Amino acid sequence: MADIDKQARRIKPLEALSNDDENNVNDKTYLLDRHDHEAEENYLDGIFTAKDGTLSIDDIVNSSVVGLFHIFVTISCGLCYSTATIILNAYSSFIVAACDLHITISNSSWVGSSLSIGMMIGSLVLGIVSDYIGRRKTILISVSCNIIIMIVSAFSYNYLMAALLAFLNGFCLGGVITSCHPYMVEFLPKQYRGLSVPCMTSFVIFGTIYCNVAGFLILPFRFYYPIGEIYFTSWRLHFIICTVPMLIGILSLLFLPNSLRFTLKRGNTIQVVQIFNQIDRINAFCYCKKKSWHRLKTNAFLSYCVAKNMDKIQISTTATTLRQTIATLTQWPWLKRLIVISVGWFGYCFIFKGLVQWWPVIISYYSKGHSCWHNSFNSSVIEHSLSSNYSVTTFCIGSSRLRFVLTNLIIGNLLAIPVAIACILLINRTGRKFQFCAFAIIMSLLVFLIWIIDNALSTTILVIIFIAVSNNVWLPLKLWTSELFLTKVRATVFGICNVIGNLGALLCIAIFPVLFQASCIAALTIPAAIWLVCSLLCIILPDTTESNID
Known part of the structure; x- marks a missing residue:
């Protein structure tokens, strides 16, 4: 997780992301404040340490914040x-x-x-x-x-x-x-x-x-x-x-937005980031206390991690046929x-x-x-x-x-x-x-x-x-x-x-x-x-x- 955090500062964002999404997923101050940085890393660390080198859609969805x-x-x-x-x-x-x-x-x-x-x-x-x-x-x-x-x-x-x-x-x-x-x-x-x-x-x-x-x-x-x-x-x-x-x-x-799992299965990076950002924007209305703010930012940081590791997710880029x-x-x-x-x-x-x-x-x-x-x-x-x-x-x-x-x-x-x-x-x-x-x-x-x-x-x-x-x-x-x-x-x-x-x-x-x-x-x-x-x-x-x- 520490390596991913370092990459957020120095690696050029994915070309597939829009300008707004690039700023959102790479701006450290947008994703995490200094006080909550360690808590976020611990919360998400288990998602991207799969032994077989792949990411589970279940783990990604199960780590998203409900609001x-x-x-x-x-x-x-x-x-x-x-x-x-x-x-x-x-x-x-x-x-x-x-x-x-x-x-x-x-x-x-x-x-x-x-x-x-x-x-x-x-x-x-x-x-x-x-x-x-x-x-x-x-x-x-x-x-x-x-x-x-x-x-x-x-x-x-x-x-x-x-x-x-x-x-x-x-x-x-x-x-x-x-x-x-x-x-x-x-x-x-x-x-x-x-x-x-x-x-x-x-x-x-x-x-x-x-x-x-x-x-x-x-x-x-x-x-x-x-x-x-x-x-x-x-x-x-x-x-x-x-x-x-x-x-x-x-x-x-x-x-x-469209279904999160359905979009993850299709491997559409742009839509995945947009869905997580839309979830955060709506969830923001119910977080009014400072201590809850780090949980609100989890989805934004999670969307960055998913976008950077999309190649590790087991996906199907084509629609399912009969x-x-x-x-x-x-x-x-x-x-x-x-x-x-x-x-x-x-x-x-x-x-x-x-x-x-x-x-x-x-x-x-x-x-x-x-x-x-x-x-x-x-x-x-x-x-x-x-x-x-x-x-x-x-x-x-x-x-x-x-x-x-x-x-x-x-x-x-x-x-x-x-x-x-x-x-x-x-x-x-x-x-x-x-x-x-x-x-x-x-x-x-x-x-x-x-x-x-x-x-x-x-x-x-x-x-x-x-x-x-x-x-x-x-x-x-x-x-x-x-x-x-x-x-x-x-x-x-x-x-x-x-x-x-x-x-x-x-x-x-x-x-x-x-x-x-x-x-x-x-x-x-x-x-x-x-x-x-x-x-x-x-x-x-x-x-x-x-x-x-x-």
Whole structure:
């Protein structure tokens, strides 16, 4: 480290650096004051003394200073990531509020199916694109397209047009759900990943609450303003209002740099120095004490050391091709990890995205005095439940009923907040694998208790607890998935996992009515058993709490 410090005084800066960057990385008074010089050297000395003569990207990122910049990244990524849950909840309200489009029981699944199929295709395609062009560009393009499509959807001429636009919305969401977590995790030292990434993931709760509160304030008030061949109604205004967090997210992302790990992997010296300097400029706002100033300067000195030793870092100066990605994922242990974690995604989406859509039917069934095994089972309960709440010709419900439904949704998601806080605080102590498996056991137990206790009151309470718990499984699952794979294939893996997960959701949606008509017990226990087996299979994967990720 002493030799590097001497070189900072006498060696001509790298020609690749700009004039400002040359001054920054060579000016001793800019990087270190005399009082803190020795502390900085000791702090960074271990990075550049590798026995094999190479530099580890993990060591470089783990030595960077965390501050206000990383909080800003967490909020910005969280707002962009909330796009997914905002759109999903907006379409959920759309089904029962778009009275002017004449949505019937027979065609009510068109929008949901189009959205899911679009997400499956988009996740796979845009996951590969993200590993090629970078996470930030993919997020900006995807969220921008989602905003445009949501506004266009607000002026849908008929239900078929809305369903086709839902497919495009789902396709663009594929870029959001495959890129936000890789982008976030690639800025963070490993000791902060367990805190920041779940905080970003928990913005799905914010998105759900925002969308439902906006719906509660707008949707029950029916109004019709003619605009050409359509009537501008409350659900159309709701779609437009739902784009506000998305817009804030992409505007804030414009001020953030590309992924640090992704840029280091590409070996772009200029961008690496610029990223470290941008991190320092934003972090400077939260350092007001003299004793903290040497930690602020660490990134500036670190950027100089990385630039001078870029030839020692294991990098790939070209973009990852599809063939290289496939070659990497077919090697051991990445193939094993991909198969096992995909099974976990399948099981979770099977019970969460699939079963959650049928909870209202189950609650309605119990509220009418039926039960699974204490008295006779009515095989046509689904038809009775639907026809008792909705008209035979339309899925539209009245204002008072709509307000009641949205109120229950808001309460249910508010209860998920304390669970999310507990997950975030404990995830570094318990580990990703333990928390994921613990959630699986609790969710399966709740479903089995619904079957065992078998009455209306217990079912309502247990379903509320189930929703609060199941909403937070994303926190350990997505963080764990991010840390299990290399930077060059991370977004592609997210795309594959989302495809497998959505297949599980579509399968549960399709088979649940059949199972429920055949046996109420089977409809409850089979999804719970599948989820439990799939999640416990993930025990064979390593926990990544203390692991390097490159």
